[in-house]
Amino acid sequence: MRPETEADLADMIASASGPICVRGGGTRGVHLDGAVLETGGLSGITLYEPGSLTLVARAGTPLAEIEAALDAEGQRLAFEPMDHRGLLGTSGAPTIGGVVSANVSGPRRVSVGACRDFMLGVRYVDGTGTLVKNGGRVMKNVTGYDLVKLMSGSWGTLGVLTEVSLKVLPKPETAAGVLIDGLSDVDAVQAMAKALGSPFEVSGAAHIPRGLNGQPVTMLRIEGFAGSVAYRADQIASLFGGMSVRVERDPETVAKGWAWVRDVDTFQGTEGDVWRVSCTPSDAAGLGAKMKLAALLYDWGGGLIWARVPEGTDLRTRLGAFDGHATLVRGAGQAKFQPEPAPVAALSRGLRARFDPKGILNTGLMG
Incomplete structure (x- = not known):
């Protein structure tokens, strides 16, 4: 399925009777059961106002197209999104919808914040086929529920993004x-x-x-x-x-x-599983020591640890309880995302039931 309009997308989701695997540029190598729904047909920058540091683009717009438009005006996405292709050995082209859906944020997050902190507004179709709009084109628009930040990092489990509005910043000299x-x-x-x-x-x-x-x-x-x-x-x-x-x-x-x-170049073209560990920076060195023979890269002042370990290593068991979470980014045979504590898991189930009552959007991806 490759919708060309929001109406097409809404019809596809409303009429779906089984699971749907939402896919942007295909760079993350996520393979789920169900019919593949590609967002590449929903592409193009719909508004760019350099003077107001605002950009609006359809979710399937290639990230390279957005970065080129910003660069021509001496601006950038300040949160520095990672390109996963080298690490994961995938092809395709990253899309802005994929960046937002996974809240992809690079080294500059330690100073300016994450992708979700630059989100102004979203348009998306939920699991019932209903088109929803939230937020606006200015940072002060905070009326109602903050679905903008909720959708940032939801991995397509609550709805399929059709358009995003972002704040951009000037490039430094x-x-x-x-x-x-x-x-x-x-x-x-x-x-x-x-x-x-x-x-x-x-x-x-x-x-x-x-x-x-x-x-x-x-x-x-x-x-x-x-x-x-x-x-x-x-x-x-x-x-x-x-x-x-x-x-x-x-x-x-x-x-x-x-x-x-x-882009974690140091682990590209190497063997082994790759984990992404978010933690309290002061705990980073201690956690790194528990990983024993792992190859490591510390980012965000220690708040993010990339670890390459032998295939099949149960890194969560090795680390034990800590203030943070470990995500399997490259590898097979284990849960990708850290299991949530029972109270949080109950809230997550409630949200998914509300946004996707048929349980069809990226089923099983986040527990």
């Missing part, structure tokens, strides 16, 4: 990176916390225990106007006197380094 070599995971998490807690506006904080040369490197990013970036980079470097610190001032090199972090 330049960027620099502060690199600290040789830190242990414990010391790196402390260093990232120190940098993020400083007044120097760090927009990225990551640590790779085994970097490109096999040695640990801690990465800090600074963005903005050239004079400010130069000053802040030097000030951040000075926070770590006595350590092996380098400042990278070439913005293209900095951009490539953070794209490497964003």
Whole structure:
């Protein structure tokens, strides 16, 4: 099924008698039972007002098309969405609806927030075939239920997005990176916390225990106007006197380094399962130690850990109880999403029953 209009989509869902697998660009490799419903026919930017930092696009619009339109006006999606194709070995083209449905947010989340924090409005068709609109085109529009944030990260289980409205931001004039070599995971998490807690506006904080040369490197990013970036980079470097610190001032090199972090390039083309662990940053090093022989990448100042482990590893059991959750991103044979505590699971079931009473949208994906 490939609807070309919202009316077509509503008819397809209303008349469906069995499960529907909602698919955007097909880059996430999600395979579910049921008829495949592709959103690629619902494509195109319907409104872009650079002066008001607002963009509206149909859900099936390729992310590359949106980024090209923004780049032409010196703007960007500040939440820096990841491209999963290299990590998962998939093809296709990421769509803006897929980004929103999975709340895909990259390294800059640590400073500016997630995809859902830039959402202004949504249009979607729920499991009954009803077209729903919520939100608007300005951040102050918060009347009624906040379905905008609810749909961001719902993975198509509550409705099929047809259009999204987003706030965009100007691109910075330049960027620099502060690199600290040789830190242990414990010391790196402390260093990232120190940098993020400083007044120097760090927009990225990551640590790779085994970097490109096999040695640990801690990465800090600074963005903005050239004079400010130069000053802040030097000030951040000075926070770590006595350590092996380098400042990278070439913005293209900095951009490539953070794209490497964003897309988890270090695990691309490798064997093993890949997990995504969200946690309290101060717990990150301890959790990393529990993963034992895993290959790791810390992002968000330690709040996000990417882990590559031998195929079939039950990482949740190995980690035990902690304040966060572990999601299997690449691998088979285990639940993708962390099982929810009973009270939360009851709320989730209630929401799905309300939005999708026939139980047909991406059935089984989120429990």
